[in-house]
Amino acid sequence: MQLRLNPSVKDCQIAALTALAIGIHVLESVLPSPMPGIKPGFANIVTLIAFASYGFEVAAWVSLLRVLVGSLIIGTFLSPTFVLSFSGAVASILMLWVITKWQWLNLSLFGIALLMAMAHMLAQFVVVYWIFIPHSVMLNILPVMLLIAMIFGVLNGIIAQKVNEKLKATC
Amino acid sequence: MKTVKVLAFTSLFWLCACEKTEPELAVFKEQMFVMGTIIDVSIYGESEKKSQKMFHDLLKDFKYMQASWSPTRKGGLRRLNGLIALESPFTIGPGIKDMIEHSTQLSLQSEGLFNPALGKLIKLWKFSQEELPKGPPPAADAINKILAGNPKMTDLVITGLILESRTPDLAVDFGAYAKGYGVDKAIEYLKSQGVHNAIINAGGDLRAIGSKGKDAWHIGIRHPRENWAIASIKIQADESVFTSGDYERFYEYEGKRYHHIIDPRTGYPADQSTSVTVLHHNAAIADAAATALFVAGPKDWQRIAKKMSVTHVMLIDKNGKIFLTPEMQERLQFTQPESLDITVVSH
Amino acid sequence: MAKLTTADKIVFFVAFCGIAVLFSYLGSSATSDRFVNVKVAGEDRYIVDLHEEKTLILAGELGDSQLQIQQGKIRFIHSPCNTQYCVRSGWLNQTMGLIACLPNKISVHFSEPSNLYDAINF
Numbered sequence: 140m141q142l143r144l145n146p147s148v149k150d151c152q153i154a155a156l157t158a159l160a161i162g163i164h165v166l167e168s169v170l171p172s173p174m175p176g177i178k179p180g181f182a183n184i185v186t187l188i189a190f191a192s193y194g195f196e197v198a199a200w201v202s203l204l205r206v207l208v209g210s211l212i213i214g215t216f217l218s219p220t221f222v223l224s225f226s227g228a229v230a231s232i233l234m235l236w237v238i239t240k241w242q243w244l245n246l247s248l249f250g251i252a253l254l255m256a257m258a259h260m261l262a263q264f265v266v267v268y269w270i271f272i273p274h275s276v277m278l279n280i281l282p283v284m285l286l287i288a289m290i291f292g293v294l295n296g297i298i299a300q301k302v303n304e305k306l307k308a309t310c
Numbered sequence: 311m312k313t314v315k316v317l318a319f320t321s322l323f324w325l326c327a328c329e330k331t332e333p334e335l336a337v338f339k340e341q342m343f344v345m346g347t348i349i350d351v352s353i354y355g356e357s358e359k360k361s362q363k364m365f366h367d368l369l370k371d372f373k374y375m376q377a378s379w380s381p382t383r384k385g386g387l388r389r390l391n392g393l394i395a396l397e398s399p400f401t402i403g404p405g406i407k408d409m410i411e412h413s414t415q416l417s418l419q420s421e422g423l424f425n426p427a428l429g430k431l432i433k434l435w436k437f438s439q440e441e442l443p444k445g446p447p448p449a450a451d452a453i454n455k456i457l458a459g460n461p462k463m464t465d466l467v468i469t470g471l472i473l474e475s476r477t478p479d480l481a482v483d484f485g486a487y488a489k490g491y492g493v494d495k496a497i498e499y500l501k502s503q504g505v506h507n508a509i510i511n512a513g514g515d516l517r518a519i520g521s522k523g524k525d526a527w528h529i530g531i532r533h534p535r536e537n538w539a540i541a542s543i544k545i546q547a548d549e550s551v552f553t554s555g556d557y558e559r560f561y562e563y564e565g566k567r568y569h570h571i572i573d574p575r576t577g578y579p580a581d582q583s584t585s586v587t588v589l590h591h592n593a594a595i596a597d598a599a600a601t602a603l604f605v606a607g608p609k610d611w612q613r614i615a616k617k618m619s620v621t622h623v624m625l626i627d628k629n630g631k632i633f634l635t636p637e638m639q640e641r642l643q644f645t646q647p648e649s650l651d652i653t654v655v656s657h
Numbered sequence: 658m659a660k661l662t663t664a665d666k667i668v669f670f671v672a673f674c675g676i677a678v679l680f681s682y683l684g685s686s687a688t689s690d691r692f693v694n695v696k697v698a699g700e701d702r703y704i705v706d707l708h709e710e711k712t713l714i715l716a717g718e719l720g721d722s723q724l725q726i727q728q729g730k731i732r733f734i735h736s737p738c739n740t741q742y743c744v745r746s747g748w749l750n751q752t753m754g755l756i757a758c759l760p761n762k763i764s765v766h767f768s769e770p771s772n773l774y775d776a777i778n779f
Binding site for chain 2 (some may be wrong): 696699706720727738740742745746747748750752753756757759760762764772773774775776777778779
């Protein structure tokens with residue numbers, strides 16, 4: 140008996156984008172980073188494009204699936220790294236949801252990327268502080284981490300914006 | 311086209327297989343409180359989990375050593391001394407035999423200035439018990455009586471695993487040797503677990519192996535009277551740094567300081583030195599040598615150091631004058647040399 | 658490049674200011690020398706903030722040791738030991754990294770040691 144799956148159009152969109160996001164995520168994990176937790180997070184660009192092209196639901200799936208499958212491939216599933224990645228992803232998706240509810244804000248991908256990045260980093264920081272290192276000396280690195288998140292968030296936003304324009308032009 | 315896709319996909323997996331060698335940038339450093347002092351264990355290049363496990367194993371080992379070698383607590387050494395007093399042969403464990411033989415050799419090389427057979431004298435001065443004595447010092451008669459017995463390590467005769475003492479006036483106290491021996495054992499354990507870079511620091515006396523990645527281990531040597539580093543030394547292979555000082559265990563009584571390093575010739579604390587620092591591979595030898603050279607003082611330390619094959623020595627005499635061997639001068643870096651009176655001795 | 662909306666600019670500005678504020682707030686206190694760990698019998702017991710001036714009374718094996726915190730520094734002022742080595746050591750500094758009353762089994766070290774030396778010999 141053959142199993143017949145009937146993927147919807149949305150499923151295909153999610154699958155394709157997620158695959159791309161996972162690829163970028165895994166490649167990025169091979170790059171050395173100066174400190175644990177400092178990554179450009181280029182896979183988020185895919186999340187942003189997914190949002191711009193297909194809406195919130197697709198973007199949410201892409202992001203969460205990317206973190207899940209990515210961790211399985213790299214081998215960090217259920218490790219502390221995974222807990223952090225996942226919390227960050229959940230927080231940035233929640234932020235995205237809030238943004239969609241407040242459409243009147245009229246943010247471009249630039250602003251959205253920035254807010255998502257900050258939410259991501261803040262959530263990771265809270266998790267580290269509450270669960271791993273409940274020590275007030277951790278507060279020292281918070282501004283540095285947020286600054287880095289801001290910089291990379293802006294960078295990702297710019298790239299996502301450009302790619303989105305190109306997509307809009309060709310489709 | 312399909313093959314290209316498959317190849318591209320599988321190569322992705324290979325990329326993941328590349329070991330992400332996350333260098334252990336941090337040194338694992340933990341303290342334990344045992345043998346009446348703080349023992350710091352530093353390990354570099356091992357995972358946190360493995361280091362924690364080794365740390366706990368070391369804690370168990372040190373607790374065991376504490377029980378075995380304490381002259382006062384119920385354990386191996388107390389048993390040994392009790393049986394010696396009974397004046398008939400008895401069996402000993404191979405561990406103690408090892409210690410007795412090695413320390414006997416060191417005692418001979420030091421011309422008896424390091425003499426673990428004077429346990430009764432140490433007991434008289436009460437320095438080996440956990441709580442420090444307050445004075446007054448023991449009576450001269452009691453001291454002389456013990457010295458008259460002239461107990462030496464060579465009075466202990468070992469045949470196989472049977473020990474016989476030629477005199478009942480002998481009691482063994484490994485105070486000036488046990489720490490070094492324990493540190494050696496701890497390092498051996500770490501090496502057996504595949505550790506290449508570590509420091510075991512038992513209350514200020516330490517042995518360091520390997521290095522901290524590219525950097526050598528940087529060891530500070532405390533000023534004998536004040537809380538700053540008078541000098542520092544870099545260790546990159548396998549070396550021990552041991553210091554014997556008059557400030558470690560002492561009491562003051564009627565204006566005079568009585569410390570725990572007793573001169574076997576007089577029965578009183580040696581008073582010509584403030585501290586002696588020895589650099590040597592073996593920690594047990596460094597421990598015994600630091601004690602012997604402290605007792606030897608500025609007059610005899612060079613001769614004794616040669617006999618014990620110890621080449622890296624710093625002695626600070628009772629006036630704060632510093633003497634160094636040229637080998638030690640090469641290794642030590644003084645933090646404020648202008649304020650110190652330093653003499654490098656010639657061979 | 659596409660247009661940056663007003664909202665974008667506001668978000669950027671607010672984030673930037675927020676981070677700057679955090680930097681100034683946390684950078685002002687020399688945090689590396691601010692917190693110390695107090696251990697009793699080898700176990701971590703307290704983390705103490707040296708910015709709060711006070712006198713600490715700690716129960717150890719022999720009795721109570723008193724530590725004074727003043728001007729961002731800490732030292733033993735009373736201890737039930739014989740040698741009073743701990744009191745004699747004076748203020749805790751990053752060079753030595755440790756003050757302790759061994760007979761009373763109380764030790765104090767910086768939460769973030771600056772690691773001038775990997776170990777101290779004495």
